[in-house]
Amino acid sequence: MHTIAIVYFSGFGHTHLMAQSIAAGAKQLTNTIAKLIRITGEQIIEGRWHDDTILMTLNEADAIIFGSPTYMGGVAGEFKAFLDGASQVWLQQGWKDKLAGGFTHSGSPAGDNQSTLLYLAINAAQHGMIWVSSGELPMQSNGVNRLGSSLGAIGQTTPDFTQEASLDSGDRLTAHHYGHRIATAAHRWHNR
Known part of the structure; x- marks a missing residue:
């Protein structure tokens, strides 16, 4: 059984919808569990993120x-606090050689969302993780990778806070294809 952990923060629900689609794509493979792990502001106390249960789940995941x-050209503050809090794992290289990937959502088509993916990839590299790209050609006729990202999955929805979040x-x-790709890579990587 392979476990894909999807750890994310979502302020208005769009990133949550992407996480759900990634999980659905990952679960298409047999012997695959996809775990959604949502970071919340309540896990941050006096400016520091801490949750041993989440770290244990991430430590046990295959990917x-x-x-x-993407807020103001980077990750949300809550997610940055999580990444900083996970530095205790980095000190022991606990995620070394674990597969990694990333996704983001912004309110505008450019939105500087690529900088968010770069930040996530650099963080993964510092942990010694193996990054999995999107593997999709840009602007496909079915809408896949319509925003043209190679580094990870990107979504965009024009902000309308009077409506329920949608993708x-x-x-x-x-996002569905990306979850499937990472789950496939996890099966290959861990079945050596």
Whole structure:
């Protein structure tokens, strides 16, 4: 059995919808468990994130997919606090050689969301993790990778805080494909 952990923060629900689609894609493979792990502000006390249960779940996973909305050109503050709090794992290289990936959502088509994925990839590299790219050609006719990201999955929804969070159908499909790709890579990587 292979476990894919999807750890993310979602401020308005869009990133949560992407996480759900990633999990659905990962679970298409037999012998695969996808665990959604949502970071919340309540886990941050006096500016420091701490949750031993979440860290234990991530330590036991075969792959970790990191997700955050893009706020002001980077990860959300809550997610940054989580990444800083996980530095205790880095000190012991606890995630070394574990597969990693990332996703983000922004309110505008560019939104500087690539910088969020770069930040997530650099964090994974510092942990000694193996990053999995999107593996999708840009702007496919079915909407997959409509925003043209190679580093990870990106979604975009024009902000309308009077409506319930939603995803573009292509972004949902992109996230689904990305979850499937990382689960496939985890099966290959761990069946050596």
